[in-house]
Amino acid sequence: xxxxxxxxxxxxxxxxxxxxxxxxxxxxxxxxxxxxxxxxxxxxxxxxxxxxxxxxxxxxxxxxxxxxxxxxxxxxxxxxxxxxxxxxxxxxxxxxxxxxxxxxxxxxxxxxxxxxxxxxxxxxxxxxxxxxxxxxxxxxxxxxxxxxxxxxxxxxxxxxxxxxxxxxxxxxxxxxxxxxxxxxxxxxxxxxxxxxxxxxxxxxxxxxxxxxxxxxxxxxxxxxxxxxxxxxxxxxxxxxxxxxxxxxxxxxxxxxxxxxxxxxxxxxxxxxxxxxxxxxxxxxxxxxxxxxxxxxxxxxxxxxxxxxxxxxxxxxxxxxxxxxxxxxxxxxxxxxxxxxxxxxxxxxxxxxxxxxxxxxxxxxxxxxxxxxxxxxxxxxxxxxxxxxxxxxxxxxxxxxxxxxxxxx
Numbered sequence: 001x002x003x004x005x006x007x008x009x010x011x012x013x014x015x016x017x018x019x020x021x022x023x024x025x026x027x028x029x030x031x032x033x034x035x036x037x038x039x040x041x042x043x044x045x046x047x048x049x050x051x052x053x054x055x056x057x058x059x060x061x062x063x064x065x066x067x068x069x070x071x072x073x074x075x076x077x078x079x080x081x082x083x084x085x086x087x088x089x090x091x092x093x094x095x096x097x098x099x100x101x102x103x104x105x106x107x108x109x110x111x112x113x114x115x116x117x118x119x120x121x122x123x124x125x126x127x128x129x130x131x132x133x134x135x136x137x138x139x140x141x142x143x144x145x146x147x148x149x150x151x152x153x154x155x156x157x158x159x160x161x162x163x164x165x166x167x168x169x170x171x172x173x174x175x176x177x178x179x180x181x182x183x184x185x186x187x188x189x190x191x192x193x194x195x196x197x198x199x200x201x202x203x204x205x206x207x208x209x210x211x212x213x214x215x216x217x218x219x220x221x222x223x224x225x226x227x228x229x230x231x232x233x234x235x236x237x238x239x240x241x242x243x244x245x246x247x248x249x250x251x252x253x254x255x256x257x258x259x260x261x262x263x264x265x266x267x268x269x270x271x272x273x274x275x276x277x278x279x280x281x282x283x284x285x286x287x288x289x290x291x292x293x294x295x296x297x298x299x300x301x302x303x304x305x306x307x308x309x310x311x312x313x314x315x316x317x318x319x320x321x322x323x324x325x326x327x328x329x330x331x332x333x334x335x336x337x338x339x340x341x342x343x344x345x346x347x348x349x350x351x352x353x354x355x356x357x358x359x360x361x362x363x364x365x366x367x368x369x370x371x372x373x374x375x376x377x378x379x380x381x382x383x384x385x386x387x388x389x390x391x392x393x394x395x396x397x398x399x400x401x402x403x404x405x406x407x408x
Contacts, residue, residue, distance in 0.1 A: 009091060010098040013084040014105070018351045019377030021106075023340070023370040024081040024092060025361060028058040028067045028123070032239075032250065036126040036165045038226040040361050048363035049074070056363075057128075062340025062372050062398060063121035064096035068235040070253075078235065080121075083366055095372065107338045108375030111400045119148075120318040122230040122340065122398040124160065130167040131222045132244035133197045134237050137258060138216035141273050142236045144260045152231035153290070153312040154222070155211035155320065159344040159394065164206070165224030171201040172212070172220050172288065173279040180271060187240060187267045190255050195242040204285065211290040213314035217275025228342075230312050230320045230398045240270070290314060292322065293408055305329025306384075310408055311396075318399060319406045325393040330385040335378040336404040339397045343369035346393035349385040351377070355393070 013021050027041070031054035035046045039059050046055050053072055060067070060078050067078030080095040095118070104112040111119070136150035143149075154170075174183070178200045189195040198221065204212075206225040214220055219240060239254035256264045263269040281287060292309040294301065301307050305326050312320035325331055325348070347356040356368050373382060386393045399406070 006093050006097045007101040009084055009086070009093055010082070010101050010106075012086070013082055013098070014102065014374065016085070017353065019374040019380075020351050020353060020382070021098070021372050022083045022353065022368065023062065023095065023372055024083050024366055025370065026060045026063060026078065026080045027056045027363060028060055028078050029053045029056045029069070030058065031069070032248070032254070033057045033131070034128040036128045036224060036226055038160050038162070039124045039126045040358060042360050042362050045363035057126045059124045061122040061342050061370060062095065062118065063123075063233075064094075064099055064118045065121050065233040065235060082372075090366070105376070106372075106374050107400065110402065111338065111375070114402070115400075117233065118400065119233045120230060120398065120400050121233055122228060122320065122342075122396075124226060125222065125229050126160070126226045127222070127224055128165045129224055129248070130169070130171075130244060132239050132241035132248075132250050133171060133201065133219050133221040134239045134241070135219055135273055136214075136216045136234075137236050137238070137273055138275070142216075142234060142258065144263075145236070145258050147236045147258065148232060148234040149216045150232050150234040150236050151216050151315045151317045152214050152229050153211060153315060153318070153320065154214065155228045155290075155311045155322075155396070156206055156208050156225045157228050157322070157344055157396065158208050160226040160228070161208050167224045168206045169203040170206055170212070170220060170223040171198060171203045172214070173202065173218055173281065173284050174200050175202055176280045176282045178280060180276065183274070184267060184271050187255075187270050190242045191252055193242065197241045202284075209292065211311055213288045213290060213312070215275065215278055215315070217273065218278050219274065228320070228396055230318045232317045238270070238273070288314070295321070295405075302326070304331060306331045306333065308333065310406065313406055313408045317401050319403045320399065321397045323395050323397060325384050325386045327386055327388045327390055327392060330383065332381040332383045334381040335373075335397070335399070337399050338373060338375040338378055339399045340372045341370070341395045341397045344394040344396060346386060346388060346391045348387055348393050351382055
């Protein structure tokens with residue numbers, strides 16, 4: 001779509017939505033994953049992109065970041081689309097294009113002047129099994145392949161975790177006392193079978209309604225809870241464990257993923273990507289675990305008809321909240337920055353939009369459960385009405401870096 005058409009449609013969409021634009025569901029497969037089937041796709045559609053691509057176990061939110069799924073990656077995979085009603089005709093165009101055309105009018109002048117893009121996205125990660133130990137590079141190492149580093153965070157929403165699947169525990173970091181030589185041997189032994197990296201790590205039980213902060217350079221093997229993951233706008237990673245979930249073999253290409261060509265085969269380069277101090281931190285839980293933090297006193301918020309919680313707040317690259325609007329309440333919520341949001345429970349009205357939480361979604365179907373709120377609309381305040389007599393509205397909201405409200 002031409003820039004002129006996108007600029008016109010984006011401006012019209014912003015006006016039509018009162019500064020809030022509607023987004024289409026954005027599904028992403030992973031060849032090395034088995035879907036946990038908790039992200040509301042129709043049972044027939046978890047392999048809708050074909051068995052060779054793997055199962056769909058991710059839905060990406062407010063994404064201007066393309067998925068990096070190798071040579072079979074489809075056009076616009078991982079990128080969010082704005083949905084616009086143009087005189088009764090439904091049109092779609094990329095959120096990334098709208099950001100480039102509208103700039104600060106959409107993401108806010110602070111974000112635009114500092115980043116010239118929307119520099120984060122969030123996702124549901126919904127895997128039946130635990131993933132192998134892997135790592136996300138920091139800006140220095142990601143920059144060697146022309147990418148940005150990737151801090152991320154986890155939150156385990158109750159609505160998406162009616163069961164914990166096969167292994168609801170995540171390995172984080174390395175046991176204090178682990179040596180670099182021990183880990184180097186694991187990396188060197190990658191193609192010899194099980195390289196036993198897990199032997200040097202520690203698992204933590206995953207508790208619904210809580211989360212974790214995962215800076216770049218931290219080895220981690222995510223468990224099988226359905227996870228809401230705000231993160232920096234990057235899909236950079238490398239798999240450091242050769243066999244996971246008992247018998248799933250990790251291709252060696254994923255060990256060297258996002259490694260500069262002149263460093264492929266250099267085990268010491270892989271070792272240098274690891275942030276050693278973060279991995280062997282004896283107070284890892286104290287420094288990385290996140291329990292929800294109320295934005296205001298709970299009694300005050302409940303009396304006003306809502307509960308607003310910070311759920312991801314340890315990274316300066318993004319932040320996230322869980323907002324609950326109680327049955328029968330109408331509230332106006334102000335935020336200091338632009339954000340994307342996904343409905344988790346309930347139905348009602350948000351600004352000019354009808355919002356609802358679908359029970360089941362067909363692949364390719366449009367919904368009314370995901371939106372992007374411009375900074376101007378967020379600062380002015382978004383009015384939300386919950387008409388239900390019993391069911392709360394619950395939504396998750398993902399913010400960009402430097403949110404002025406995140407003072408925790």
